Amino acid sequence: MSSSNLVADSDLGPVTRGIDPVKMARAGRRHAMAAEVGPKTAAPEGFHFDLKPRDVKEHLDRFVIQQDEAKKVLSVALCDHFQHVRMTLAGKKAPFYTKQNVLLLGPTGVGKTHLIRSAAELIGVPFVKADATKFSETGYVGGDVEDLVRDLIRRVGGDVSKAEHGIIYLDEVDKLAGSGSGGRDVSGKGVQINLLKLMEDADVPVVSPNDIMGQMQAVMPRPGQPPREGGATINTRHILFIVSGAFAGLTAHIRMRLALTGKDVPAGREEDLLESAMTSDFISYGFEPEFIGRLPVRVACQPLGADDLYDVMRRSESSLLRQYERAFAAYGIAVKWRADGLRRIAKLAATEGTGARGLMTVCERVLRGFKFELPSTRIDGFAVTRELVDDPKAALAALLKKGK
Numbered sequence: 498m499s500s501s502n503l504v505a506d507s508d509l510g511p512v513t514r515g516i517d518p519v520k521m522a523r524a525g526r527r528h529a530m531a532a533e534v535g536p537k538t539a540a541p542e543g544f545h546f547d548l549k550p551r552d553v554k555e556h557l558d559r560f561v562i563q564q565d566e567a568k569k570v571l572s573v574a575l576c577d578h579f580q581h582v583r584m585t586l587a588g589k590k591a592p593f594y595t596k597q598n599v600l601l602l603g604p605t606g607v608g609k610t611h612l613i614r615s616a617a618e619l620i621g622v623p624f625v626k627a628d629a630t631k632f633s634e635t636g637y638v639g640g641d642v643e644d645l646v647r648d649l650i651r652r653v654g655g656d657v658s659k660a661e662h663g664i665i666y667l668d669e670v671d672k673l674a675g676s677g678s679g680g681r682d683v684s685g686k687g688v689q690i691n692l693l694k695l696m697e698d699a700d701v702p703v704v705s706p707n708d709i710m711g712q713m714q715a716v717m718p719r720p721g722q723p724p725r726e727g728g729a730t731i732n733t734r735h736i737l738f739i740v741s742g743a744f745a746g747l748t749a750h751i752r753m754r755l756a757l758t759g760k761d762v763p764a765g766r767e768e769d770l771l772e773s774a775m776t777s778d779f780i781s782y783g784f785e786p787e788f789i790g791r792l793p794v795r796v797a798c799q800p801l802g803a804d805d806l807y808d809v810m811r812r813s814e815s816s817l818l819r820q821y822e823r824a825f826a827a828y829g830i831a832v833k834w835r836a837d838g839l840r841r842i843a844k845l846a847a848t849e850g851t852g853a854r855g856l857m858t859v860c861e862r863v864l865r866g867f868k869f870e871l872p873s874t875r876i877d878g879f880a881v882t883r884e885l886v887d888d889p890k891a892a893l894a895a896l897l898k899k900g901k
């Protein structure tokens with residue numbers, strides 16, 4: 498195979514436009530210095546974050562393609578949260594502060610979880626993520642929502658005051674919709690109600706009432722250490738909640754509302770309708786008004802078209818191409834991605850209707866044979882072209898023949 502056949506790595510490598518780590522470290526230092534000026538009651542140690550919303554978005558841009566609106570909303574919410582944390586830790590009162598809990602919705606596989614995961618890297622405050630589906634109303638089967646708060650404490654090695662300023666991310670929250678909506682059942686409703694209290698202002702026991710061992714440890718004397726406070730609690734007033742879900746079927750409720758109120762259904766794609774979701778739509782979908790009311794910041798992620806999927810492969814630093822490159826490199830095989838091959842993969846993936854997850858589905862199907870056969874040969878490289886994507890079997894056979 499001639500090397501002119503291949504596109505140089507640099508051509509199709511990731512486009513890195515990240516924020517300068519030095520700048521970020523400096524920002525952290527500046528923040529630490531600013532905090533020193535505040536009253537000594539403050540304990541801002543460990544909260545190094547002085548980025549502006551634009552910086553946060555820039556960081557997200559490195560990993561997540563499109564979803565500009567969601568990136569902006571998240572960037573603002575995170576920065577506001579940090580400013581609030583900083584103020585309260587510096588001993589300043591923030592009367593009438595209302596948390597800006599965020600609801601992220603949109604079709605499957607378009608980057609909702611990915612956005613939060615990427616943001617989590619930047620976060621200096623404790624952060625936990627869980628799937629709403631793992632909780633049950635009673636906490637006997639599955640988890641108890643209060644465990645989320647206790648997880649935050651565990652993250653920071655038991656420092657309750659740090660955990661009180663953390664962020665809780667709850668995924669798959671649409672599965673908590675009550676019955677009659679394609680959602681779960683009454684138990685989902687019970688979880689919503691338990692979450693309500695946490696989302697606003699609740700005191701959660703630091704040791705779970707169901708945790709017999711923990712309860713015993715809490716009261717047992719520890720040699721050489723001060724006695725633990727019995728019945729210690731953590732307050733959730735300053736914990737930011739971010740929830741997300743695909744909300745499949747919500748558009749039907751939006752359409753119905755628009756029809757009933759005599760409004761025109763906006764033209765465009767079905768998924769674009771999600772942007773016009775109102776509180777009443779979520780309620781008819783199966784959510785408690787109090788639950789949805791505590792999520793004032795709402796933003797919809799957009800579906801990804803073939804061009805976006807091409808960018809996901811080409812430009813995202815988390816591109817799955819790197820994963821394939823590593824897998825082949827482990828056997829000394831270099832994969833080169835040709836632009837026409839990637840375009841083809843993107844097009845096929847778009848028809849899967851599973852967002853960027855479709856890319857993996859297509860790549861697996863196309864490269865399966867190569868992954869199986871090539872490690873046992875002396876072939877040390879190949880190019881993923883449009884022809885290869887369209888007929889991987891023939892391309893593999895030709896490659897093996899040549900490699901003999």
Ligand SMILES: Nc1ncnc2c1ncn2[C@@H]1O[C@H](COP(=O)(O)OP(=O)(O)OP(=O)(O)O)[C@@H](O)[C@H]1O
Pocket residue numbers: 560561562563564603604605606607608609610611612742743801809813815852853854
């Ligand atoms: N906009 C995007 N930019 C870059 N990569 C993306 C994007 N969207 C999705 N991906 C990739 O696809 C994978 C799946 O995306 P993600 O987990 O964010 O989906 P989701 O929107 O949370 O879907 P679901 O509603 O099914 O949970 C991610 O791990 C990421 O690698």
Ligand SMILES: [Mg+2]
Pocket residue numbers: 609610611668669
């Ligand atoms: Mg997800």
